[in-house]
Amino acid sequence: MARRVAVVVFPGTNCELDVARAIEPLGAQCVSVFHSEPVLGAVDAVIIPGGFAHGDYLRTGALAQFSPIMKAVATFAAAGGPVLGICNGFQILTETGLLPGALQKNVGLRFICADAALTVASNRSVLTRKMSTNDRLQIPINHFEGNFICDRETLAQIHANDQVVLRYADNPNGSLDDIAGICNEAGNVVGLMPHPERASDPILGSVDGVALFKSFLAVDA
Amino acid sequence: MRFNARVEVGHQPGILDPQGATVQRALPALGYDNVSEVQIGKSIRLVIDAADEATARRQVEEMCEHLLANPVIETYEIFLSEMASDTSAQKLNG
Numbered sequence: 001m002a003r004r005v006a007v008v009v010f011p012g013t014n015c016e017l018d019v020a021r022a023i024e025p026l027g028a029q030c031v032s033v034f035h036s037e038p039v040l041g042a043v044d045a046v047i048i049p050g051g052f053a054h055g056d057y058l059r060t061g062a063l064a065q066f067s068p069i070m071k072a073v074a075t076f077a078a079a080g081g082p083v084l085g086i087c088n089g090f091q092i093l094t095e096t097g098l099l100p101g102a103l104q105k106n107v108g109l110r111f112i113c114a115d116a117a118l119t120v121a122s123n124r125s126v127l128t129r130k131m132s133t134n135d136r137l138q139i140p141i142n143h144f145e146g147n148f149i150c151d152r153e154t155l156a157q158i159h160a161n162d163q164v165v166l167r168y169a170d171n172p173n174g175s176l177d178d179i180a181g182i183c184n185e186a187g188n189v190v191g192l193m194p195h196p197e198r199a200s201d202p203i204l205g206s207v208d209g210v211a212l213f214k215s216f217l218a219v220d221a
Numbered sequence: 222m223r224f225n226a227r228v229e230v231g232h233q234p235g236i237l238d239p240q241g242a243t244v245q246r247a248l249p250a251l252g253y254d255n256v257s258e259v260q261i262g263k264s265i266r267l268v269i270d271a272a273d274e275a276t277a278r279r280q281v282e283e284m285c286e287h288l289l290a291n292p293v294i295e296t297y298e299i300f301l302s303e304m305a306s307d308t309s310a311q312k313l314n315g
Contacts, residue, residue, distance in 0.1 A: 059291055066288075095291065102293040109239035149236065149294060174237070 002044035002082065002217040003029055008073065008089075010035040010053035010064055015086065015197060019049045022200035022209065026219050035067035045082040045217065046073055048089030050142070050195060060103065060145045061091030070096055082126040083189045084216055087143055090181070090191030099184055099191045100158060101150030103143075107174025111144040115206070116194055117169035118180055125165045125183035127190040130215040137208040139194040141172065141180075146193040148175040148182070161185050166192055190216075224269050224277045227300040230290045231262035265289055268304070277301055 005028045007016050020030040031043060035053075040046065054063035064070060070092075077083045077098055085093040093099040106112055120128050120135040150158070155176065158164060166181035173193075181192030196209025213219075232238045238260055245259035271277035281299050290297040 058288070062288065062291065094293075102291055104236060104294050105239060107237065109243070147237070151293070 001027060001219045003027070004031055004041075004043045004045075005029065005217070006031050006033045006040045006043040006046045008033050008035060008046065008048045008069055010051070010067060010092075012053050012055050013049055013051035013088070015049035015051055015195065018195075018197040019047055019086070022197035023047075023213050023217060026210070026213055026217055028217055033069060035064070035069050038068045038072060040069070040072045040076055043076075046076055046084070048073070048083070048085040048092055049197070050087030050089060053088055053092060056088075059095065061088060061093075061095035064092040065096040074098060077184070077189045080186065080188050082216060084127060085189075085191040086195055086197070087141075087146075087193055090193055091145065093189065093191045098189050099182060100154050100163075101148055101176075101182070103145045103193070104147045104149050105145050106143070106147050106172075112146070112172055113142045114140065114172065116141045116172055116180065118166045118194060119169055121164040121167045122162045122183075124162050125187045125190050126218075127181070127183070127192070127212050127216050128165055129187075129218075131211060135211075136169070137166075137199075137211070138206045139196055139199040139208055139212075140206075141194050142198075143173070143193055146175065147173045148177075148179040148193075150176065158182060163187075165190055166194070222271060222273060222277075223304045224271065224274065225302050225304050226267045226269055226277065226281045228265040228267075228281065228285060228289055229262060229298045229300070230265065230285075231260055231296045231298075233292075233294055233296055236294045262295075274301060274303065 091103050118137040167178040168180050171178045183190045196212045199206035199209035240261040241259040248256045285297040
């Protein structure tokens with residue numbers, strides 16, 4: 001399994017401790033890596049947690065692509081290393097070009113903080129490799145810009161390559177094709193708007209996020 | 222040469238512009254029931270030094286493609302004008 005996990009922290013990131021709290025009980029050791037670092041160090045996986053990197057100035061995730069650490073993340077991803085972007089982390093991965101498409105404002109122009117019912121659309125990605133297609137999950141969302149969009153050609157490629165990882169059962173934000181999470185062509189880079197770390201303990205109302213983290217970290221059994 | 226560059230960032234066709242839609246719905250309350258379209262975007266102004274206008278335009282285009290706009294969801298239009306040399310310092314400070 002992934003023993004050492006880099007959790008990338010930008011100015012404005014605010015879910016890094018929640019992520020650590022969710023994955024450390026699974027046996028992972030979290031290494032907090034500040035955005036200005038040029039290298040990730042010896043890690044087995046990378047998580048870009050949610051928040052408001054660089055204040056979401058200009059566009060959500062837009063400025064993060066120029067932080068030195070993102071070059072290291074891109075190199076790590078190109079070598080096949082597992083990379084997970086949650087919420088703002090997903091927005092950063094699209095802006096960086098590691099994932100296709102973009103996240104625009106929710107239909108209805110509302111910030112949505114609610115539980116979302118999800119279905120596993122593909123178990124080809126690192127986030128879902130230990131799950132089954134059509135598995136149902138209950139995981140909170142917490143975003144303003146979670147409405148996935150891409151052009152028709154890109155969507156056709158996403159479908160052809162089986163890159164839709166998670167779908168909303170009841171689309172809350174207008175997301176194209178009910179998409180809640182996608183992966184790159186290789187399946188090792190995944191972005192999703194829901195927050196699995198907020199569904200990782202019975203006290204939070206759901207533990208459905210644990211299955212996703214177990215997949216991502218390749219935890220046995 | 223020094224240029225004023227203004228970049229107008231708008232929405233790609235089909236991309237939601239909830240701010241524009243909301244303002245459009247509000248205008249009839251002021252008596253303007255003759256407005257059929259409102260779009261709200263961003264205006265980015267910069268001052269750039271370049272050998273000539275073509276170079277300045279090309280550089281601003283690169284900035285748009287890589288940072289100032291997200292071509293997946295946004296359009297951009299560049300307006301360039303040369304700054305008169307005797308007023309450039311004043312404009313920069315202003």
